[in-house]
Amino acid sequence: MTASAPALAIRDLRFSYPAASWALSVPHFEMAAGEHVLLVGGSGRGKSTLLQVVAGLRDLGSGSVEVAGTRMDALRGAARDEARGRSIGMIFQTFNLLHGFSALENVLAALMFSSMPAAGHEQRARTLLSTLGIAAADADVDRLSVGQQQRVAVARALAARPALVLADEPTASLDPENTETAMDLIQSACRAEGAALLCTSHDPAMRARFARVESIDEMIHGGAR
Amino acid sequence: MSARTLTDGQIVMRSLRARPLSTWITISMVATSVALLLVLLGMRTAARGAFDRGSGNIHLLVSADPSPLVAVLNGIFYANSPSKPISWAKYQSIRSAFPYQWAIPTQQGDSYRGFPTMATSADFFGKFEPVAGEPWKLASGRFFERPFEIVLGAAAAKGSGLKLGQQVFLTHGSGASREGGEPEEHAGHEHGEYPFKVVGILEPTGSAHDRALFVDLESSWILHAHDRRERAGIEGVTTSADLEDDDRKVTGILLRLPTRAGSDASAAMQQQFDTLRRDTAIVVAQPAQQIQKLFEIVSNVDGIFIAMAVVVLISSALSTMLALYNSMAARTRQIAVLRVLGASQGRVFGLVLTESLVITMSGALAGIALALLGGIAASAWLKASIGLVIDPSLDPRSTVIVLGGTVALGGLAGLLPAWRAYQVPVADNLRPAA
Incomplete structure (x- = not known):
């Protein structure tokens, strides 16, 4: 990542599912390094799809997606997977932890695909987990509480020091009190690591937490900067 | 760490x-x-x-069996008693017809408690090796030196429970036998007049010979000469002096041809094999070939x-x-x-x-x-x-x-x-x- 490179830059993005009449179109969207952006919009408007396209999990039809100076759309196969592991962290509504693995191993899993030297993996993982309040790093994730599992998921997303964290409806299944706690955790951790955060939500209450809020409906019409 | x-x-x-x-x-x-x-x-x-064990350092096996394969099965693996004998004169004529390294006569037909007996010469222990390169070894005792001494194969000793110094009576053919003492009821045709003394027990060789008992050829001839004399109404003890030419029979001849130093193969093998095959009264077998068959x-x-x-x-x-x-x-x-x-x-x-x-x-x-x-x-x-x-x-x-x-x-x-x-x-x- 170059110092001046934006965390995310999208230009003339167009994506559609095969044989679908609906298409996602984003003329222009940019996020500065370390910037936190909330992406709002109703269900089925394409928020999750946009995150998947940014992460290189779906091939876009045209346009470009640049993450921390790397053109994700220009990469194919293993190169794109490697770039994703190095530059992008993802947090999911249901955490998507590796079951049967410990909290430490879940974080190590993110590091094994990163460019970070192996000698530093354990220290990095333990430090992150400790910072996020996980004392039992060697405990199987299935034995942890839901709140602790979310902390592990956040630690895993940040482990490889990504430039950009994509959080897809991370609080959709939480009550308002836990939503506050979870978002405090995610945002503070991203700030501490210097990572940009693109968070999707259909919860209007989330708007207050972000300095910048973008609507998917406006974005697809070229309204975002 | x-x-x-x-x-x-x-x-x-x-x-x-x-x-x-x-x-x-x-x-x-x-x-x-x-x-x-x-x-x-x-x-x-x-x-x-x-199966390769047992034929040892034999080059050729001669018998009067119906086929070379049967000769090997009977003469080396003790499958059955050979049905036809070879006269002593024939043995001598074969032995003298070619400068064999050795020609060991064998006679099978008797048994002890189901374990086959082989009557043979002292060369059987001195020159024949049951496994090539592995001569006979005694676990205890010695090889037979005199008539009516018997040496036991390892499995035969274990199976029969016989010990050194014990006396045994052999049975003509297969059938029940007994240790020293009175004949058992329902025993087969037992050579009851001539007890054999156990003088040696062999180490295992891993071959069929382990199941056999070994006696000297003359003792076996005396047993069968005694039967002949009994049938003729002649009473008394039979000795070697009573042996007639027809009593001196063998059922097999183990032959080893001359070889070059350090080699087990003989250049004369095929020629000698073909020569012996011309004699229609006998069957000649190359054991290795028959085992392959x-x-x-x-x-x-x-x-x-x-x-x-x-x-x-x-x-x-x-x-x-x-x-x-x-x-x-x-x-x-x-x-x-x-x-x-x-x-x-x-x-x-x-x-x-x-x-x-x-x-x-x-x-x-x-x-x-x-x-x-x-x-x-x-x-x-x-x-x-x-x-x-x-x-x-x-x-x-x-x-x-x-x-x-x-x-x-x-x-x-x-x-x-x-x-x-x-x-x-x-x-x-x-x-x-x-």
Whole structure:
């Protein structure tokens, strides 16, 4: 990542599912390094799809997606997977932890695909987990509480020091009190690591937490900067 | 202590441990089929080795049996008593017709408690080696030196329970016999007047000779001359002085041709074989050739067994494939998560393929251990029960081929599940469960 490179830059993005009449179109969207952006919009408007396209999990039809100076759309196969592991962290509504693995191993899993030297993996993982309040790093994730599992998921997303964290409806299944706690955790951790955060939500209450809020409906019409 | 990392190997092992029953069943199936295949291959080699023992350093075997194969089965493996004798004059004429290294006469037909007896000359112990390069060894006592002394093969000694110094009476043909004392009721035609004294017990040789008892030729002739004299109404003890030419019979001649120093082969073999074959009164056999013939007869049968074992091995590979393929349905999310974290399609393909290889490699190694342990147990049992020495070690070439073949099958079995993992649609499998 170059110092001046934006965390995310999208230009003339167009994506559609095969044989679908609906298409996602984003003329222009940019996020500065370390910037936190909330992406709002109703269900089925394409928020999750946009995150998947940014992460290189779906091939876009045209346009470009640049993450921390790397053109994700220009990469194919293993190169794109490697770039994703190095530059992008993802947090999911249901955490998507590796079951049967410990909290430490879940974080190590993110590091094994990163460019970070192996000698530093354990220290990095333990430090992150400790910072996020996980004392039992060697405990199987299935034995942890839901709140602790979310902390592990956040630690895993940040482990490889990504430039950009994509959080897809991370609080959709939480009550308002836990939503506050979870978002405090995610945002503070991203700030501490210097990572940009693109968070999707259909919860209007989330708007207050972000300095910048973008609507998917406006974005697809070229309204975002 | 080195810092911990997560490796592909750990992911593979964790994945296998996550479904222990399926993993152990598939490993056990592979192990069983590998062990079965190795045991069958090993038995074929070992049986060949066991049959090769016994003919030892004989070049040719002469008898009056109906065929060379029967001559070998009777004369070396004691399958039956030879039905036709060869006269002593014939033996002498054969011996003097060519400068053999040695020509050892043998006579079979009597037994002791079902163990065959071989009457022969002292050269049988001095020159004939039951296994080439391995001369006879005594476990206790000595070889026979005088008439009516008997030497026991290792299995015969163990089976009969006879000890040095004990007296035995031989039976004409097969049938019950007794130790010193009165004849038992229902005993066969026993040579009751002539007790033999046990003077030696042989070390095991791993050949059929271990089941036999050995006496000197003249004692055997006296036994049968006594029978002849009894039938003729002549009473009294029979001695060597009473022997007539017709009493001096043998049933086999073990021949060794001259060889060059350091070589077991003889340049005169074929010529002498052909010369002896012209005599229609006898049958001449090259033991090695007849044993090869015997194996050609039975090779079709063990070929079927080995083919069946290969089918079982292929079935176990198919089971591995099915177990892995079915597990993919429950692992698509895990695969999708690994992909999100940066694992390439090739890497997840490799992970699943490695799982298949780990299962089959573990199964193959367990199968080799199983075959080795089974071989040792079977070898000990065969040696103890029938004196047959089977080498329990696995043939390295067969083992490597079976190991390589099993791993290759494991690789093939892993291809389909690995392809399924390769094709897992990442984004679709990260959604919250419905």
